[in-house]
Amino acid sequence: MNDLNFQSIEQEEISSSRGFEERTSFFQIDFLKAVMIFLVIFDHFVYWDVKGEIGAALWERISIPVFLVILGFNMGLSFKRQGATTLKQLYSWSYFKKKILRYVVPFLILYAASTFIGLFMYGFDFIAMYDTQYYPDHGIINLFTLIMPFWGPGNWFIPVLMGSILVVPLLYWCFTKKPVIALISTFVIEIVLQITVFFVFGDITSYEESHYLSVFMTSILFYLSAVGLGIWFSFGHKLTEKRNIFIYVLFLISLVYLIAYQFYDFRFRLDGTPLLRGDYHFLAFPYSALLVLLALKLLPNASNRKISRTVSLIGKSTYHILLTQILGFGMLKAWWGTHYGIFIPFDPFELIDLAVLWLVFIWLGIIWYKIDHQKDLTRRILYYLNFFILFPCILFLTFWIQGFWTPIPLLVIIIYGIAATILHFIIKKPIDTKIVGVWTGFLIVSFISMILQVTVFLPSEFWILLIPMGAYFVFALCFTLSNKTEGN
Numbered sequence: 001m002n003d004l005n006f007q008s009i010e011q012e013e014i015s016s017s018r019g020f021e022e023r024t025s026f027f028q029i030d031f032l033k034a035v036m037i038f039l040v041i042f043d044h045f046v047y048w049d050v051k052g053e054i055g056a057a058l059w060e061r062i063s064i065p066v067f068l069v070i071l072g073f074n075m076g077l078s079f080k081r082q083g084a085t086t087l088k089q090l091y092s093w094s095y096f097k098k099k100i101l102r103y104v105v106p107f108l109i110l111y112a113a114s115t116f117i118g119l120f121m122y123g124f125d126f127i128a129m130y131d132t133q134y135y136p137d138h139g140i141i142n143l144f145t146l147i148m149p150f151w152g153p154g155n156w157f158i159p160v161l162m163g164s165i166l167v168v169p170l171l172y173w174c175f176t177k178k179p180v181i182a183l184i185s186t187f188v189i190e191i192v193l194q195i196t197v198f199f200v201f202g203d204i205t206s207y208e209e210s211h212y213l214s215v216f217m218t219s220i221l222f223y224l225s226a227v228g229l230g231i232w233f234s235f236g237h238k239l240t241e242k243r244n245i246f247i248y249v250l251f252l253i254s255l256v257y258l259i260a261y262q263f264y265d266f267r268f269r270l271d272g273t274p275l276l277r278g279d280y281h282f283l284a285f286p287y288s289a290l291l292v293l294l295a296l297k298l299l300p301n302a303s304n305r306k307i308s309r310t311v312s313l314i315g316k317s318t319y320h321i322l323l324t325q326i327l328g329f330g331m332l333k334a335w336w337g338t339h340y341g342i343f344i345p346f347d348p349f350e351l352i353d354l355a356v357l358w359l360v361f362i363w364l365g366i367i368w369y370k371i372d373h374q375k376d377l378t379r380r381i382l383y384y385l386n387f388f389i390l391f392p393c394i395l396f397l398t399f400w401i402q403g404f405w406t407p408i409p410l411l412v413i414i415i416y417g418i419a420a421t422i423l424h425f426i427i428k429k430p431i432d433t434k435i436v437g438v439w440t441g442f443l444i445v446s447f448i449s450m451i452l453q454v455t456v457f458l459p460s461e462f463w464i465l466l467i468p469m470g471a472y473f474v475f476a477l478c479f480t481l482s483n484k485t486e487g488n
Contacts, residue, residue, distance in 0.1 A: 027308060028299040029070055030315025032292065037318045039063040041361055044153040044329050045354050047340040057262035057279070058287075064157065064280055065288035067318075068223050071161075072230020073237070073292070075168045076175070080234065085176060090169035099165045103319065106372060107158055110323045111148055113388040114330060118150025120451060121334045133334060139211030145218050152330030153339050154322055156218050161319075163220035168227060175231050186228030190282045193222055194275065203273050217278055226285040233289070237296050247293065250286035257283045314362060320372070321365030324391070328361055331395050356398060364391055379433055382440045389447045390417045408462065409450035409469065416443055435480050442476045445469055 040063045043051070051060065084090045122129040126149070130138060134151035143149070146159040174182040197216050204210050216222055229247075236243055260266035268275040276283070303309075314321070329339040342350045368387060374380040393413045397406075416439075423431070449465040457465065 027302050027312060028296050029074065030312040031299055032066060032070060032295050033315035033318045034311045036063040036066050037314065037321050037362070037365075038358060040154065040322065041325050041358055042354065044325065044339055045357060046342045047344075049344045050342055050346060052262075053344070055262055057258045057284075061279055061284075062288045062291065065226055065285050066292060067157075068226035068280075069230040069233075069285070069289050069292045071164060072168065072171075072227035072232075073234050074230075075164075075227075076172055076231040076234025079169070079172050084169075085173075087170065087173055090173055095169065096165075101372075103161060103165070106320060106323055106368070107146070107162075109384060109388075110327060113384075114148055114150045114152070114327045117327070117331065117388075117392050118334065120455075121150075121331065123455065133330065136207050137210060137214070139208065139214075141211050142214060145215055147214070147218075148326075148330075150327075150330050150334075152326035152328070152333065154326045154329070156214070157322065159218040160220050160223060163218075164227065167220050167224075168231075171224070171228065172231055175228075175235070179232065179235065183228050183232050186224040187282050189221055190223070190225045193219075194277065194281065197277055198270070198273065198275055213277070222278075223280055223285075225282040226280075226289070229285060229289040230292075233293065233296075237293055239293055239297055244293070247286060247290055251290040254283055254285070254287035258287055313366060317362075317366045317369035320369040321362055324365040324368060325357075325361040327391070328357070328395055331392060332399060335399065353399075360394060360398065364394075376433070379436065382433070382436050385440050386420070386443060389413065389443050390420075393417070393447075393450075407450050407453045409446045409453060409465065412446045412469065413443065413450065416446070432483060435483055438476045438479050442469075442472050445472045 039060050043056075043060060043063065054060070079090060082089070084092070118129045118133065119126060122132065130149050133149070134142075134147070138147070138149075138151060146162060147155050171182065171186070174185070193216060197213065201209055201213055204213060220227065233244070238244065257266075303312075332341070333339045341353050364387070371380060371383040371387060374383060390413065393410055394417065396410060397414055423429070446469055449469055453462050453465055
């Protein structure tokens, strides 16, 4: 992966023109997204009893609301830059092509890779994986709402995001016609859906009902007011504008509700049945929306400092980081029976595990993001193979085998990954595609050998697997040296 052009990606899509409306990348939004993805990983690793003690609703559980507001804000600015005003222009092929490449293709790759990795972890028993990984919440209907067979926390946000591809252009069009009515309508639609869920489901008494409820709660319409606020701000985001005065009122209502919700266990209920489902809804979103406006006002538009470029790169990579942590936490769920690692009583050493997960998921998510910017399709496929073999192996080595025996092929794969990292960050010399392909073959042989050693061969027979690995290693080395000689 050593010829990925990191710097060109960091500098992509930046223009020096008047205001946010003319920009395609700006530091405030990248900074917010970077902070929020750290909080997402935190949220999926820290158990609810701990989050209840630290007032999470007011600072940690804001990540998804902030992402939703930013979604609407970015989409609104994008359509404005394009000058799209009709539904035909908004729903153009170029729009769908961009979204398919940006969101759909990476998710399909994750779907395939995670299913294989999950099968490996469950002894290649699909039923065991399906019945255990998300038990008892995994219903057949979930497979049609993009909940993967090898589930990981955060998977629910994927159908929300995919639904936004279809809904947001129409919503933006409504804002260009009647902005006030459009914004009010987003709240009304959300409230109507909550009321519908209350009367249709009431108390959830079976897993089948919870599966049908998840169809509603993985719909973008269930969170439409947050997206609507983002689109509204894309037409003018200054806190001092008269058109934005209403957000102060909504913010105070939202703040009071979140304080009551977090510290006084307040819930809207009727005969014991919740009137509002989930933590993310129209009463919580204005709080996060004002935080977005404050960030837009107080943070710089752009920054050329090295640390700022790193923050921006994390911000641009948040979707791929989300996908990476879905797979990673899914693996932890399969090992531990839970993806949570910090509980009460609190052990300070558990923070080390959280720091490791931040490092692994964010670093690998950035690499995946950059792989998707590789223009050569052959090299991209080879990088995908490298990525989805190295990623689970790194997690295996970090969390699974502590105190257990270590398969030799696993160590070989890790050494391979270290060598590839050194080649990229130190030598920085592009490798010929044929050589990348040959060494990717060696990685695949090593990975298959690890699977066979763990699932088929007896511990005393593992040496048999070293023969094909050694033979292929010699072949790859000779091939590399001969090609280097010819190149010189």
